[in-house]
Structure formats: C-alpha cells, structure tokens
Amino acid sequence: MEDILLSKENLYWRNKAREIAEDVVRPAAAEYDRKQEYPTPIKEALREAGLFKVWIPEEYGGAGGETPVLNLCLIVEELSRACGGVGVGFAVNALGSFPIILAGTPEQKERYLPDIAEGKRLIAFCLSERLAGSDAASMKALAVEDGDHYVLRGEKKWTTNGGVADIYTMFAVTDPESRSRRISAFVVEKDMEGFSIGKVEDKMGIRCIPVVETIFDGVRVPRENLLGGKPGYGFKHAMMTLDHARPGVAAQALGLAQGALEYALHWVCRRHAFGGPLSAQGQIQGRLADMQTKVSAARYLVYASARNIDRKARNINFLAAQAKLFATNTAMEVTTEAVQLFGGYGFMRDYPVEKYMRDAKITQIYEGTNEIQRLVIARNLIKSAAHYDFLEPYCPMPWLDEEAEEAHN
Ligand SMILES: Cc1cc2nc3c(=O)[nH]c(=O)nc-3n(C[C@H](O)[C@H](O)[C@H](O)COP(=O)(O)OP(=O)(O)OC[C@H]3O[C@@H](n4cnc5c(N)ncnc54)[C@H](O)[C@@H]3O)c2cc1C
Structure with missing residues (x-):
C-alpha cells in the first residue's frame, strides 16, 4: 500500500533502514531494553549506512534529495518497527539539528552539520x-x-540522548523583561566547562536510550554559538523545530503500530483455540481489520505531513500536529490490542509485544x-472559520444582528 506514495528515492532509504532493522536492531532490541543500555553497535551500523545524512542539506555533507523529511520519517518508521527506542535515539538527532538547519548562521552550519551528517557527533535538544x-x-534557565x-x-x-550526545541545542532566557523576545537558543558542546549530566531517568519505555537532566552551571558559550x-x-x-520534527x-x-500488528497477525494465525487458529474467529478478524485500517490512515497522515514540510508549505504545523495526534493514539491502541491478542503471553517479557506497548506511550507525551x-489543530481550524462564510444562507442566526445592535446602543 505504502509504495503508492513513495518515490524511488524514498524506497532506497526505507530499504536501507529495513535491512539494518532486521539484521541488527530486532535481534538485540529486548536485551538493550532489559539492560537499559545505549546500543552503540546499532548507532555505528546506522552511521556506516549513511543514514544520519538524510535530513542534512547537501552543501553541509548531507544526502540532499527531494524529500529529506519524508526520508527521515521512513527510516524512523522502519527502525521503530523493530525497536521504538532505536527509532527515537536516531530521530532526536534531527530534533537537535533542525534549529541549526532552520536558523543557524552559515558558520554554525559549517561547524556542526557535516559532523552530524557523518554520524561522528550526536546532537540533543534541551528545551x-x-x-x-x-x-x-x-522556562527559567x-x-x-x-x-x-x-x-x-x-x-x-x-x-533524550543526553550523555551520549556531543552537542546540545539549548534554550535560555536572555531578556526576562521582554514578552516576545525573551528566549534565545545556543549550541553547547559537551566539553564546555560547567556542562554536566544529572539524573539519568529509569523509564517505562524507550529504555535503551538515555533521558537525563542536563545541567548548565555557568557554562561560558562564545557569542558565535548564539x-x-x-x-x-x-x-x-x-516552535519551528517542533513543527519540523513532529512527523518524526x-x-x-x-x-511501533506496524510492528505490533505484524506480531499480532503472526500470533493469531498460529495460536489455536476452539478447534482452529484464533484468526478463524470473527471477533479477532474484526479487530485485526480495525488495527490495519488505523495503521494505514496513520501512514497516510505521516507521509503527507512530511511531504508538506519537504514542499516548504506554509502552516506545516496543522498537518504535523494531526499526524502526531493520530499516529501516536493509533500506536497506543494497536500495541494494546496486540498485547490483548497474545492473551497471557502478551503480558510477559518473554514476548515482544509488551515492549511495543511500553515504547508507544511516550509518543503521546513528548514533542x-x-x-x-x-490545541494547535483547533487554533488552525478556528482561524480558517472565515472560509465557511458561504454557509451563512443555510444557517441563519438572526440573533447575531440583534446582539450587534444591542452592543452598538
Ligand atoms: C522520555 C521523555 C523524553 C523527552 N525528551 C525531551 C527532549 O529530548 N528534549 C526536551 O526538551 N524535552 C523532552 N521531553 C519533555 C517533554 O517534551 C515534556 O514532558 C512534554 O512536553 C510535557 O511536558 P510536562 O511533562 O512538563 O507536562 P505538563 O506540561 O506539566 O502537562 C501535564 C499534563 O497536562 C496537560 N496540559 C498541559 N497544558 C495543557 C493545556 N493548555 N490544555 C490541555 N492540557 C494541558 C498535558 O497535556 C499533560 O497531559 C521528554 C520527556 C520524556 C518523558
């Protein structure tokens, strides 16, 4: 189904990511999750395959291409299909570097982007x-x-990725008195004096990726890093960064939803009860159909929101927010259904689906x-309400004139 929407360029990146996901991510996912350990060999495989180049402009060592954000999304989708932690551990580099790509000076781009594209230095986002x-x-920083x-x-x-990242895009107050120009962003390097890592969180999901407190205790940052x-x-x-990163x-x-659906399908076609496979039961078939339909709808929204950014549309936040809302709710629903379809086995750490459910929860919370x-979707909608003035003759509201007259008197 997804091939209808994808170009050769898109398929090239998706297939590269799929290969790594199956060769090195899926076999190791449970172990990294259990140990809460950063998957350095997987990061190396992603680096060697050139996947960190995908969202970086060509003139700064990136891959170029027509649809960098869609390519990024395809890679994140494939990695997350095998492990949600690896997916976010990769995607957060785009979140950290979008501020530099979108708003950095040419010197800042020159200084940081080539190393990020090479996967030599990882970058995180501190908002x-x-x-x-x-x-x-x-914020108070x-x-x-x-x-x-x-x-x-x-x-x-x-x-996210604090401690393993080398560079941090950090936001702080530069003008406490200002309402609209209160905050500025800085590029901080991990070796700058006064920068350190605080508490390392013990998390429900995405456990192979560190999420930490980052401490800025009098870090002296040269003005050229503003x-x-x-x-x-x-x-x-x-805000511009989040609008670009939310499709990720x-x-x-x-x-995660696709991965959990595949496991659920595999299970119900092989697990027998009442004289046949579970997949022969009408209730089970109905649930599979609902899961698949939600995943397909989420896929269309995700790809459309990414393409919308790639074609430099205005108001990218409207579709990006819808994609995030729908796909993350779908992930929670589908992964929970997958656990249910596995029955008691779904609840056990011996089987992969409980991890999908744990990894899915955070997608409804972060970014x-x-x-x-x-709020973003509704604000956009309400702003567009004037487009529907043509409905007025079909929807008379005579009291509006009376109210206007009363207000005038
Ligand atoms: C695992 C993890 C990784 C993260 N990674 C990063 C990262 O790399 N960089 C970074 O900067 N941040 C990161 N975050 C922070 C994350 O973006 C925030 O947790 C998120 O934005 C919500 O903020 P909060 O936790 O303070 O919740 P709150 O803002 O306190 O919200 C609490 C609840 O109230 C609701 N709420 C708040 N305001 C409204 C409103 N106006 N209307 C209706 N409901 C509302 C929220 O939706 C939520 O349900 C991460 C968080 C986690 C847990």
Missing part, C-alpha cells in the same frame, strides 16, 4: 525544564551576556503532548 514542559516559554560570551545557568529536564547570531528568537526557533515522532509511533496537538 523542557522541571516546571516548564507544555508551557516551555515559562538564564543566559547572561559577558563580553563576547554568554553565561548559561539552569537545568533542563528529560534530554543560534542565528541574534538574541530573542529562541522560542520561535523552538508520528513515524516512530507508526513503526508536545497530544492535548497540545489538539
């Missing part, structure tokens, strides 16, 4: 704080100018919870 998640603009440096102070919460060279645009850059989370969810996605 959230203990008391500032959905409401990221209320401070960046104070000091000659030709900024001094960063604050703690960031839940930095993203884009101008202060005050950090929040805008963070949606793709992670899609891969903007699904409640926040609904």
Whole structure:
C-alpha cells in the first residue's frame, strides 16, 4: 500500500533502514531494553549506512534529495518497527539539528552539520525544564551576556540522548523583561566547562536510550554559538523545530503500530483455540481489520505531513500536529490490542509485544503532548472559520444582528 506514495528515492532509504532493522536492531532490541543500555553497535551500523545524512542539506555533507523529511520519517518508521527506542535515539538527532538547519548562521552550519551528517557527533535538544514542559516559554534557565560570551545557568529536564550526545541545542532566557523576545537558543558542546549530566531517568519505555537532566552551571558559550547570531528568537526557533520534527515522532509511533500488528497477525494465525487458529474467529478478524485500517490512515497522515514540510508549505504545523495526534493514539491502541491478542503471553517479557506497548506511550507525551496537538489543530481550524462564510444562507442566526445592535446602543 505504502509504495503508492513513495518515490524511488524514498524506497532506497526505507530499504536501507529495513535491512539494518532486521539484521541488527530486532535481534538485540529486548536485551538493550532489559539492560537499559545505549546500543552503540546499532548507532555505528546506522552511521556506516549513511543514514544520519538524510535530513542534512547537501552543501553541509548531507544526502540532499527531494524529500529529506519524508526520508527521515521512513527510516524512523522502519527502525521503530523493530525497536521504538532505536527509532527515537536516531530521530532526536534531527530534533537537535533542525534549529541549526532552520536558523543557524552559515558558520554554525559549517561547524556542526557535516559532523552530524557523518554520524561522528550526536546532537540533543534541551528545551523542557522541571516546571516548564507544555508551557516551555515559562522556562527559567538564564543566559547572561559577558563580553563576547554568554553565561548559561539552569537545568533542563528529560534530554533524550543526553550523555551520549556531543552537542546540545539549548534554550535560555536572555531578556526576562521582554514578552516576545525573551528566549534565545545556543549550541553547547559537551566539553564546555560547567556542562554536566544529572539524573539519568529509569523509564517505562524507550529504555535503551538515555533521558537525563542536563545541567548548565555557568557554562561560558562564545557569542558565535548564539543560534542565528541574534538574541530573542529562541522560542520561535523552538516552535519551528517542533513543527519540523513532529512527523518524526508520528513515524516512530507508526513503526511501533506496524510492528505490533505484524506480531499480532503472526500470533493469531498460529495460536489455536476452539478447534482452529484464533484468526478463524470473527471477533479477532474484526479487530485485526480495525488495527490495519488505523495503521494505514496513520501512514497516510505521516507521509503527507512530511511531504508538506519537504514542499516548504506554509502552516506545516496543522498537518504535523494531526499526524502526531493520530499516529501516536493509533500506536497506543494497536500495541494494546496486540498485547490483548497474545492473551497471557502478551503480558510477559518473554514476548515482544509488551515492549511495543511500553515504547508507544511516550509518543503521546513528548514533542508536545497530544492535548497540545489538539490545541494547535483547533487554533488552525478556528482561524480558517472565515472560509465557511458561504454557509451563512443555510444557517441563519438572526440573533447575531440583534446582539450587534444591542452592543452598538
Ligand atoms: C522520555 C521523555 C523524553 C523527552 N525528551 C525531551 C527532549 O529530548 N528534549 C526536551 O526538551 N524535552 C523532552 N521531553 C519533555 C517533554 O517534551 C515534556 O514532558 C512534554 O512536553 C510535557 O511536558 P510536562 O511533562 O512538563 O507536562 P505538563 O506540561 O506539566 O502537562 C501535564 C499534563 O497536562 C496537560 N496540559 C498541559 N497544558 C495543557 C493545556 N493548555 N490544555 C490541555 N492540557 C494541558 C498535558 O497535556 C499533560 O497531559 C521528554 C520527556 C520524556 C518523558
């Protein structure tokens, strides 16, 4: 089905990722999850296959191509189909580097992007704080100018790939008095004095990928590491980044849903009860059909939202938020159904489906919870309400005139 939507270029990247997913990710996924260990050999396989190049512009060592964001999504989908942790561990490099791609100075791009494209250096994204998640603009981390440096102070919460990453895109307040230009973004390197890793989280899912506190205790960052060279645009850059990265989370969810569906199908066709395979039962068939239909619908939304970004459309957030909302809810539903279809075995760590369910949950939370996605979608919708003025003759509201007259008097 998906081939209808994909070009040769897309299939090239998808197949490369699929090969690695089957050769090295799936066989090792359960063990890395159990040990909560970063999968360095898998990262090396991804690097050797050139997969880190895919979303980076060609002039900075990237792969170029017509549809970098869709290619990224296809890779994340394939990796997540075998392991949701590996999927996000890869995708978060795009989240960390999008600020540089979208808003960095030419020198910043030159300095950082080629190494990221080579997979030589990993990059993470530090926006959230203990008391500032959905409401990221209320962050407290401070960046104070000091000659030709900024001094960063604050703690960031839940930095994915923290500790294994070499570079951190970090957001901090540069002008506490300003409403619209309060925040700026900085590129911080792990060896800069004052930077350290705090608590390493013990998580429900995506357990092979570290999620940590990152501590900025007087980190002196040269002015040339102020993203884009101008202060005050950090929040805008963070939002632009999330709009570009959300199809990636949606793709992670899609891969998890697809992977769990495949295991469920495999199981019900082989597990027997009441004189035949479970797949002969009408109720089971109906559930498989619903799972597949949701996965297909999620796939169309994910690919469309990625293509929308690749064609540089305006208002990319509308479709990106829908893709994230729908695909992540689908992942939660389908992975939970897969556990149910496995019966008691589904609940056991000896079988892979419980991990899919654990890995799926976080996709509804990070890079903007699904409640926040609904806000984005609804705001876009309400803004577009004027397009429906043509419905007025079919929908008379005479009280509106009366109310207007009353207000006027
Ligand atoms: C495993 C993991 C990895 C992460 N990785 C990163 C990372 O790499 N970088 C990074 O910067 N951050 C990261 N995060 C942070 C993540 O993006 C935030 O957890 C998320 O944005 C939600 O923020 P919060 O946890 O503070 O929840 P809160 O903002 O406190 O929200 C709590 C609940 O209230 C709801 N809510 C909040 N506001 C509204 C509203 N206006 N209307 C309706 N409901 C609302 C939320 O949807 C949620 O259900 C990660 C988090 C986790 C758990």
